[in-house]
Amino acid sequence: MSVYLDCNATAPIDPAVAAVVTKYLIKEFGNAGSRTHDFGTRAKQAVEKARQQLAQVVSTGKDEVIFTSGATESNNLVILGLAPEGEKTGKKHIITTAIEHKAVLEPCEALEKKGFEVTYLKPGSDGRIKPEDLADALRDDTLLVSIMHANNETGAIQPLAECLELLKTHDAYFHTDAAQSFGKIPKTLENKRIDFISVSAHKLYGPKGVGALIARKRGYKRPPLSPIMFGGGQEKGLRPGTLPVHLIAGLGEAAEQALQNQAQRKEACLKLKDEALSALSELNPRYHGADNALAHTINFSVPGINSEAAIVALKGIAAVSNGSACTSQSYTLSHVLTAMDMPQEEIMGAIRASWCHMTETVDWSAIVRALKELL
Structure with a gap:
């Protein structure tokens, strides 16, 4: 699952x-x-x-x-x-x-x-x-x-x-x-x-x-x-x-619950983020907005990989997205990444992964293997 x-x-x-x-x-x-x-x-x-x-x-x-x-x-x-x-x-x-x-x-x-x-x-x-x-x-x-x-x-x-x-x-x-x-x-x-x-x-x-x-x-x-x-x-x-x-x-x-558990939740999210960044490093990804970012979010692209293909390849492994859920049906380029003056190729390849303190263990190595097969 x-x-x-x-x-x-x-x-x-x-x-x-x-x-x-x-x-x-x-x-x-x-x-x-x-x-x-x-x-x-x-x-x-x-x-x-x-x-x-x-x-x-x-x-x-x-x-x-x-x-x-x-x-x-x-x-x-x-x-x-x-x-x-x-x-x-x-x-x-x-x-x-x-x-x-x-x-x-x-x-x-x-x-x-x-x-x-x-x-x-x-x-x-x-x-x-x-x-x-x-x-x-x-x-x-x-x-x-x-x-x-x-x-x-x-x-x-x-x-x-x-x-x-x-x-x-x-x-x-x-x-x-x-x-x-x-x-x-x-x-x-x-x-x-x-x-x-x-x-x-x-x-x-x-x-x-x-x-x-x-x-x-x-x-x-x-x-x-x-x-x-x-x-x-x-x-x-x-x-x-x-x-x-x-x-x-x-x-x-x-x-x-949020007020009482902010610190513990952030710690759990940062642990997952560190694991993600470590595992994804072998793909040489380009991160978008990585500095001063939420503990539970990464947005990245891997040269040569289209985000739509990546989402299909990750089915059964991880549910990720390529932008806002409110506009995901439109297939238009992300207005956020476009405003950041990113190259179109990077925008087309952008993948967003976001988790929380309740997220179960993530097999980041399986995610990396699936993405590698697209290269």
Whole structure:
């Protein structure tokens, strides 16, 4: 049976999280909006506990946590939800990067069609953007800066601390898509200058279909978000619909487990990474975004090997990918690797392997043998 090495697409659910999801799916199935009986009260309590569990990961208030269907919705809520404020104030400039997830890039493109101007920062060959490029791009009419925390394809961790330092004297809102990093990289997301943090449960060993937007107050004032969906008024009027209590409780448990076990999980991932780098070295691979990268991700290409052929050759051995799961059906060149100015041959050969603390032993030698047969 092949080993699963595609955790950046989706990760396995933690057993403790699965137990919580099952409890609130089957036994405690009440609606958190029902105020007339104990079932609703217990559901509401579960939601509020989860809100607190998420808030603790980034040292913020639980009233700043808004539950969504995932990081994609959270990203859209920030970018599209700030647009009315931009139109009202005349601040219609957005800064983002060329390596963002499509859930950031496409809402930005939608606003460009409505008269907003978007600056796309390009990364260096290491997959990281340069803070000085952000400094050059900032303008008086900049409404929002959106820079992901860690890239889903390369694992490259972006220099958020330096970027936030540049924004100390600027009032632009700052958003980070932390789908790949929330609960995995301590401290950075605690920075109060980050106004918005997008969270995805299924990248944190939780259930699919739920996530959160952390929207920090400035002083006592909430950020001026407008809803992009209507009907019901849940989540401070920003995210209508009956709350999926079982999923939210699962996300809360996943956040708590992450907070408690960050160090041990990272150590386990780094051990696997060292084994991978050692075994793959005989192929003389070219790594993409290897420096300052997540402990559980490598992106590499081997001269003479096409990634599609490699994925087929590795069937039954290892489940890997050649980019984002959201765009894997399109067979277009990776926009992330293209933005890094990599040669087309390397992009066509790029393989992403991503794992987690629950990943079983990986037979890297078998992976190397399978890839060698393609040369």
